[in-house]
Amino acid sequence: MARWRERRALARVRRRSAPPLRLTRRGRVVLVAVVALLSLGGFWLGTRAVGQAAVQVVVTSHVGLPWVEVREGDTLWAIGEALSRGDDPGPVVEEIKRLNGLSGSLIRPGTRLYVPSDTAALR
Structure with missing residues (x-):
């Protein structure tokens, strides 16, 4: 039982002492590029959906109109x-x-x- 407690305490110390995750400059550039491409793709798909939306034009009768x-x-x-x-x-x-x-x-x-x-x- 004592060994189990020692291992648990040692695991806590290791978790606390681990350095935070850091992105390199290249990693940040890649992350920004991916987010920008996903945003542009979403905008492009949105414009395609609007262009294909069903539009119904209601035209009144032209009888007698100049x-x-x-x-x-x-x-x-x-x-x-x-x-x-x-x-x-x-x-x-x-x-x-x-x-x-x-x-x-x-x-x-x-x-x-x-x-x-x-x-x-x-x-």
């Missing part, structure tokens, strides 16, 4: 300015985007854009 055909050099803002005639074109642009199911401001020549029927240019 439309314009996009020409080379036209922008949504220029079309909105022409239709608002001095008023703020921002709400008109947003309504055009909503009517046509546009998520951004990119439009292509030859595209038919439906415009709101209550704009100043159409009165």
Whole structure:
């Protein structure tokens, strides 16, 4: 029984006297690089998941709405300015985007854009 107590006491002394874990400079660099790569991988996967998310665009009926055909050099803002005639074109642009199911401001020549029927240019 005495030998057991001696071994236990000796094990405690060894545990206390062990130096703390230290990283070398190369170890710290490797650790930072691994954490950075894991973070970047997580961000990349997050952007991929967002890009593949199901997006449903609700477009109202276009029956009876006036439309314009996009020409080379036209922008949504220029079309909105022409239709608002001095008023703020921002709400008109947003309504055009909503009517046509546009998520951004990119439009292509030859595209038919439906415009709101209550704009100043159409009165």
